[in-house]
Amino acid sequence: MTATATDSTSRQAWAEEVRRLAEERDAVILAHNYQRPEIQDVAHHTGDSLALSxxxxxxxxxxxxxxxxxxxxETAKILAPEKTVLLPDPNAGCSLADTITAEDVxxxxxxxxxxVVVAYVNTTAxxxxxxDICCTSSNAADVIRSIPEDRExxxxxxxxLGAHVKRVTGRENIHxxxxxxHVHAGIDGHTLRERVDSEPDAEVYVHPECGCATSxxxxxxxxAxxxxxxxxxxxxGMLDAAERTDAAKVLIATETGMLHQLRNANGTTQFEAVNDRAECHYMKMIDPEKLLNSLRNGTTEITVDADVSERARRSVERMVSIGSPSRGGE
Structure with missing residues (x-):
């Protein structure tokens, strides 16, 4: 059996070995909604980054x-500093988080x-x-409304997401x-309009990080x-809506890994990506072999400086106290 085998017998044997090692190591496996389907299926819990943290x-x-x-x-380590946190591939980064540094802030x-500084949870420690306070896409508007109107x-x-929050709150003093x-930005308004025109009866779920949100x-x-x-x-929110919808088809504007969870939640509705090339290569870097290696060898442990962790924890905890991040904060 190899970790990358695709036949069902090998996949089952791999999953059983992963769960055995997890129990042996006293480990819980958390998988983001954008991970490979086999990683999502073997995880103890699947969801968005904040819910998992x-x-x-x-x-x-x-x-x-x-x-x-x-x-x-990092966020998991901030909220659970006493635990060992492993990331199976340390090179799994984020193009959004990389757009700003602490020095920039x-x-x-x-x-x-x-x-008042409000940061989307998709940022470094x-x-x-x-x-001052973090937010998710589901509680960003509530976070903004909690700030006195005369404060920049x-x-x-x-x-x-910033443009979306300005629209829904009506606040003008937001910079x-x-x-x-790069993945969400690639789901643009032109592509969305083409898909909506070609599927006149389909519902459309759009993540506010997408370049097509304004469209x-x-x-x-x-x-129109x-x-x-x-x-x-x-x-x-997409997962909640998918469980309730009776639409024949729903077009999804976010990273394609989300389709796996939506299809598991509702087997009668057809879920399709607005842009089927919207795949985050960082999210797909964790494969079956790397997950096994992480469990066997403890790779790679994530640490956060104690002072940074303490200050970051305050901004995350303030976020959690406002609104409801729900099971899908992103």
Missing amino acids: RLAAQVEARTIVFCGVHFMA RAWKAEHPGA AVKAET ILFLPDQF VWMGEC ALYLVGSG VPQERVKVLSTG
């Missing part, structure tokens, strides 16, 4: 194997003294440590960092598409 802090297991990207494993704050806000790092996830709301506002057909949702 909160689980990491609650589970009794001494070791967390986080199948996601680096900032997610300090310089931006110096230009806007007194402003060092950036979170420079932040610096929102980072995602420009599309938005011009970062983006989606324009289509609704202009009357009925409002009930288009929903701007976090990943967890």
